[in-house]
Amino acid sequence: MTQEIYVAEPVKAPLRPRGWALWRLLSLSGAVLVSLAGLRVITGHDMLTDSGTINTTITFAVPIGLAGLGGLWSERAGVINIGLEGMMILGTWFGAYFAWSTDNPWIGLLAGVLAGMAGGLLHAVATVTFAVDHIVSGVAINILMLGAMRYLSILVYSDVPGAGAAQSPMAPSFPVWDLPFVADVLGPVADSGVFLVADLASLVVGVTTHMPALTVVAILMVPLTYLLLWRTTFGLRLRSVGENPDAAESLGVPVYSLKYVAVTVSGGLAGMGGVFLAIVASQIYQEGQTGGRGFIGLAAMIFGNWRPGGVAMGAGLFGYTDALQVRGGGAAVHALLLLLGVTLLAVALWQVRRDRKGLAVFGALVAVLLLAWYFSTDSLPRELATYSPHITTLLVLSLASQRLRPPAGIGKQWRASRS
Structure with a gap:
């Protein structure tokens, strides 16, 4: 009686077409423009x-x-x-x-x-x-x-x-x-x-x-x-x-x-x-x-x-x-709260589909707070609006941290090998 041995073939990552990165960048930029246009109308x-x-x-x-x-x-x-x-x-x-x-x-x-x-x-x-x-x-x-x-x-x-x-x-x-x-x-x-x-x-x-x-x-x-x-x-x-x-x-x-x-x-x-x-x-x-x-x-x-x-x-x-x-001061930045709240709700739903319930709950909670803030106020305080770029920096880095891929040798001290 012979026993068959199956050798698993390595799973190959799908090849992305040439120009895929440019297409992705243009698509994302278009989505941002459409979102801002809708926010302007609303x-x-x-x-x-x-x-x-x-x-x-x-x-x-x-x-x-x-x-x-x-x-x-x-x-x-x-x-x-x-x-x-x-x-x-x-x-x-x-x-x-x-x-x-x-x-x-x-x-x-x-x-x-x-x-x-x-x-x-x-x-x-x-x-x-x-x-x-x-x-x-x-x-x-x-x-x-x-x-x-x-x-x-x-x-x-x-x-x-x-x-x-x-x-x-x-x-x-x-x-x-x-x-x-x-x-x-x-x-x-x-x-x-x-x-x-x-x-x-x-x-x-x-x-x-x-x-x-x-x-x-x-x-x-x-x-x-x-x-x-x-x-x-x-x-x-x-x-x-x-x-x-x-x-x-x-x-x-x-x-x-x-x-x-x-x-x-x-x-x-x-x-x-x-x-x-x-x-x-x-x-x-x-x-x-x-x-x-x-x-x-x-x-x-x-x-x-x-x-x-x-x-x-x-x-x-x-x-x-x-x-x-x-x-525009606090009034213009205030409008972004609506866009940010809706975006975080969409991200929370996406995290539910990926079975990351903890992140989904956190994102939904923050989204609800932002939407409540938007509908209960007419503008942001001038002091808070002034620091909006720094707040955006922290928020964006926290959301993007899971997809980061830095160079493997970054920050490491290196010396040439001696033959």
Whole structure:
């Protein structure tokens, strides 16, 4: 009598079609636009999707997105970069100073990026060469740059009219670009109030008018990062360094060099975000103007699951809540309570289908509280609305934590094997 032996074949994960990630990103963006359009019709707050809000959202999202992209470059190579805030501070000071002293914003941009890269290089020397703890090095850079820029301000601006220890003189601005005829053609459509049609028109007008040149450059950093890190041999090697540096070294990948490149580029992107704050957002360097955007950029990177498109969406989310509270105060942000409550109810139902009753009950309870808050009030207190971007950061990270997949070698000290 023979006994048959069955060998189980390995289960293969379904292959996703090419372009699936882009399709998913576009679908999610479309769902968000439809939700906001419906919320606008229900609540009557046209500010939720008008072109001014879209334009302001981009202004607030760009420095956060650049910091998030900087964190992505560094952490994809395995180095945690808490020092993004300090590198942004370098970008604000040097960008404003060189733009003012040369009367050329593009030279200010170059100086701010190079200053940020110098900060990234310092972080790379500490963490890659001397194996300093990544968090300790990053925090030290943040503290050091804040004090160093105040010292430079006292040294340079003490005799300059309108400047001083905490601010620079006015810097020249970047040119502002508009697509011709777009506002004239789509403006009446945006003002019509028709569901989704008016919102799409406002979106197009918002992203094609009154656009500073640096904003366009910053937006292009998102697809450029994707192409370099996911569509080139260089990017594959850099990401392999963040996943498994030992395996990468065994295949001849220059681990140390790629870590240095990644962290230096990370600092340059953060420096560009600082230049944006100093020249585009305010046309002046002011002490403390980064306002924790380096840390919010890290939150956007985590929310985006260490992917460029996700970083852009996270930055857009934080920029949108910031734009609403600046333009509309508590009343505009108050409308989001309804959308958030309904979304959490949908998430709770989805968790029930996945047999996660604990999370479903928690989500439903929070949703009921938010809906009760919405229907019992007319607006949020101004103090609470001001902190809505930070509250959004905490809420989004708590909801997205289950689907995160950081690089396997992130934050680990590594030394080359000795043959």
